[in-house]
Amino acid sequence: MFVYRSAATISPVDYMVCSHRLRWPELLPWVAIIAAYFAFPSYLALGAQVMIMVLFALSLDLVLGYAGIVTLGHAAFFGVGAYTAGILAVHGWEEAITALPVAAAVAGAVGLVTGYIILRTRGLTLLMLTLAVASMLGEAANKANWLTGGADGLQGITLRPLLGVFHFDLFGRTAFVYCALVLFAGWVFVRRLVHAPFGRSLTGIRENAARMHAIGAPVRQRQIIVYTIAAALAGVAGALEAQTTQFVGLNVLSFDLSGAVLIMLIFGGVGRLYGAFVGAPLYMVAQDALSRLDPEYWFFWVGLLLVVTVMFARGGILGVADLLRRKVMR
Amino acid sequence: MTVALETRGLRKNFGAMVVTNGVDFKLAAGARHALIGPNGAGKSTFINLIAGRLTPSAGSVLLAGENVTALSQEARVKRGLGRTFQINTLFANLTVLENVTMAVSERLGRGGDKLRFAGSRRDIVEEAYELLKRLHLAEDALRPVREIAYGRQRLVEMAIALGLRPRVLLLDEPAAGVPSAETAVILDVMEALPADMAVLIIEHDMDLVFRFAKTITVLVRGAVLTEGTPAEIVADPRVREIYLGEGRHG
Amino acid sequence: MKAGAVPRQERVSAVNEFLSALVSIMFHGLAYAMILYVVSVGLSVTMGLMGFANLAHGVFAMAGGYVAISLMSRLGLSFGPAVVLAVLVVAAASVVLERLLYARLYGAGEIEQVLFTIGLIFMSIAAAKFMFGSSQQELVLPAALRGEVSILGRMFPTYRAFIIVTGAIIALGLWLGLERSQFGARVRAAVDNRRMARSVGIDTDRLFSLTFALGSGLAALGGALGGELLTIHPAYAIEHLVYFLTVVAVGGLGSIRGPFLAAVLLGVGDTACKYLLPDIGAFFIYFALFGLLLWRPAGLFGRA
Amino acid sequence: AETVKVGVVLGFSGQASASVDQMDKAINLYVKQHQAELGDIKLDLIRRDDTGPNPDMARRLAQELITRDRVNILTGFFYTPNANAVAPLATEAKVPMVIMNAATSSTMRLSPYLVRVSLTQWQQSYPLGQWAAKQGVKRAYTAVTDYGPGHDAEAAFIKGFTEAGGKIVGSVRMPLKNPDFVPFLQRIKDEKPEALFVFVPGSKDATALMKAYTELGLAQAGVRLIAAGDCVPDNELASMGDVPPGVVTMGYYSAAATRPQNKAFVAAWQKEYGPDSIPSPFAVGAYDGMAAIFYVIEKQHGKIDPDRTMALLKGWRNDNSPRGPVMIDPETRDVVQNMYVRRLERVNGKLENVEVETIPMVKDPWPRLHPQ
């Protein structure tokens, strides 16, 4: 929802037609990323991990924020993507970039199949089913020692230098730039998607599915599609994680990860595209800083941060930003 | 006469309670037909069955001769069925214009477009805006639906259905909650509908019904009691007793 | 003696063995189920009736355990009074928390509630670790509950038998007291539409406080009673969260009977699976969850 | 003066925080006791929390420690996957890495810059299998937690036990997230083996397992429990209830050990952390890790050269460890140490792991059995 006050000057039609125009604040994340590369050369590894989480949270936003599907099992797709990329690399597919679409396809396929089965339910039931899917995959990965390395993790991932030139260095420069570029592509894609009629119709489904049926929108199909797309995107994030870490552990399928990405997204703001860009960095940096200050009790402070956010900042950080902006404009 | 909509032996029960009891019904193309009957007679249920929101326990629904009983709601909409809801079913947090645009773009098959911006189809937004103007809703175009008065929300209900340009339009008490003055707007809009559109309206506002409908079906306890012109219906003592009451609308 | 006698005897003993296996599966399964039930039914109340996605429910169970154990070890109370007092203390504390924090989020979306309650879990883990240390606490049972009793010719741990009986009594009490009273209807009305509920004269604030206290009190009861089986340690709330949620989801939100049946199904099923098919033991709960929820999306006793 | 930076990557928060807490205390204690030996060399310990089995985070933290903090030595590593994920970095950056806990044998092959001061599953469960068979146990059942270390322990025990003539009558793998062990044990009780071998991760699971063992009266039913040391961490014994005496475990350290080095250690520990606090094997792992690190620092006078460090560590030996003599195998860089057969007994009303037999200087048998 935009502030309709500003619309007084232009016709409603113009206002709506322009609603997808790129606004300057939307470029801020990119400025920040480029600046970070030069300003914090010793934090690039953290930077890469943050961007991976941003991409992951972005994919969750499609499902949660736009389609209104609350999931506690989004790590399933992240994990599948990570294992796909990892297993490919272990078995000789050492080219990183081409492994991404494969990871996306496999994760997307898992999303399609599970989405088809579980998306007929709603609410707590759906929540539990998403959780069950992720947990079953996690258990399966634990059992399939021969393929995944089980609890010891998948070892022996080696990658050829990107484009034959840039090898993944100890300082994480290559990883940083690589993640930034993939994230950029992901952002362009997701931004298109949510401003396209498809994205709008997701909002419609979330707001009132009964009416969507009555205007002839294939509700279930759209839900499955967005679930699949988000799964594929999460798979890409997972693949990036596997490639930059050159290791895959069972945690990529864990409940903790599903929870963490959920927290980051909500923290940033749900259903507004940039929640992921705000939430993931702030949360991870806060966690990093707090855990350094107080390695034993840092999550008390993180918990407090979350509670305070909810109490005083409905709609996450971006929600507050919106509110402030409106206050100022009044 | 071409039949736009037909039901054959349509039946619905919730548990032991029969709500629609073997209704055979025909709606001709271009019809202006009203469905009246006591509260709980099964009128809304009937519309829900036709629209596919409820699955019938028995019987079939035909749209322009095609049996659509097994089809989903959306498939029926694609075949030219449009409806409104008796109890507002809107996108409360979206603006009025967005509400209607959504319908228009689904009608044009653009609703699933993924890589083209919604705004790039100006014609769609313009069409929606035109509709708002016709329903005197233009000034509220950019307000979220939840903030506008109830009576105006009823008009948005109507606008969304019209945005689908259906061949068969089912209106479930469109004027309920709309003040007398604005009912005129609804009547105007309904009278300006394309001549070949079949309209079935449920309404308890007899003034509106008698002005608009050329034919009327009376539904009682899920079954058709009688059918006829407004004059015939008013004259029918059974209808007066069960539904209209005495001393009015005469 | 005829030659067939020996095999028959063998057969009899095989049947006996099977039966005794069955008995022990039922027994241990039920004990586990009762604890799951007592904790989860509280969640069914807060989440189902009040519509609050209270992921931090386990915190109250954990608190119940810690308080009971502390009362016993520091003040020397005996088991029974310690448990009762712990329930009261936690219920009272939960009301404070409810008034101060939870109440502000009743209108908020479930997403906000999730974030908030996860925050609470984090804080509770750290707080518990700070106050009680990171290792688990031992619940010292009274002598009467230690040792074994004989049931149907087999020996079983007394404590578990006690849990089963207590759990069943609580279930019955709740069912009579809650499901069949107007209390639940009032709470649901208040959740459906707070403003309208007030407009028919319901004091929703007080009602919610009461309900919340009930839910957390039950959690505390489950935590304290079951402390020997589900041991009390700082990460308790997060560790068993999935189980509690499962019981509630399978049982049907807001139902009192539902979680009972669900807990029994899951408890006994889990135990049977561990006993009979241990290698897929870890999958059982998820398979069960999957199957049951696809079969009955609203849970066993859920409202559609 | 020189500054030596040591990065400590451990799960300070998360599932194993109880054990990690022990390790952290041991590290602090060692530093406190031995600081003086460093003279004016400044030791900078940089602790980072990897929050649990979280290899990507562990790797990132290690990467930061290496590139940003420029640590000379990495240590910590509670979990195998975390150690495994960091190992390639050790090679790439040439940073020696002292593993204080992670106990999977194969890890050592991932980098030439690794040494381990804790133990391996094989080192403890393989000799236990042999010992059990030699005690005349014929039929044994194994029950392990269904994850990497559990699988290792299971394989090691079975190998040792069957090589020495025992017979396995059944094996079960128990899920990682498992609040209740009773069903498994009930099943085993019904099978009536002579002995039950168990491996579960320490802490919570260990206590739950011991409680289930007690509750079901397995001992009375004639099933002897023999277990990997992880099942009876010294610091958890107090909360295990009325465990029947006679549980036998194999481990590298017991707080109850009577050798003077240990008495001194326990005394120092309790002086520091209170009379109720009991050091666990995890603590000793970390304590010895610090000893090794101090050794290389002193030898190089604070100028840490990676290769020289590795050379010093290979063959490092410490006879003053609370656990008895301990050394690093120059070839595998893995720990060589005494393994102790311990019996759980009540001493002055408190449960203790009393050492009853010593198997001297055990090497990890795994590399021998699994040549590269």
Next chain:
Amino acid sequence: MADCLTLAGVSAGYAETVVLEDVSLTVPEGGTLAILGRNGVGKTTLLATVMGHTTLHRGEITFCGRSIGTTPIHRRSRAGIGYVPQEREIFPSLTVEENLVIARRRGDWTLERVYELFPSLKERRSNMGTHLSGGEQQMLAVGRALMGNPRLLLMDEPLEGLAPVIVDMLMGAFRRLRQAEGLTIVLVEQHARIALDFADAAIVLDRGRIVYDGPSATLRGDSERLAGLFGVAAKAASA
């Protein structure tokens, strides 16, 4: 006769938005007031303000001699104000009977009596609240308000969606109630004729202000004035 409800200089609205401005009115005990006006002029807001659903910016609301401007909603209800909201607001997760029972307070109105008034509700007593037809929901909303045995009944378009016979029946019932039990009624109604027939007094709102306040008889006879006030000429004439 004592005054049942008084509004003095009331300004109210939603959060900062002001919808009602300087509204004053009085309803005597046992009296009936019709509130008329176009779409969106603030009729609902007026009733909602008496019930306490809106933000009261200024002014005084008195019920039975007591100021209730800051009284919590549920106390207003307990003090004897019944409310039939425009959108019915049936509790969807309660059955029909539960919807009624939770609103019960001591008095003449009992479950039986409500069922007597609306027999079709009795037939549907175990239906979920929203599994009712629109008209039935309306009956339930009225029944629920009556269950509280109010002294003042606020009804926001209670006739919407009801069949003509039921409308007649209901209006008859209200008349009897007023006579027999001295119930005070404030009625918002789109059909001016019905409302004016029923009520002693009427007010007409326009954009949040009262533009007419007087006996309904005056308006009833003067369709031109009515039309001037809010353009219902067509409607009134046709009736």
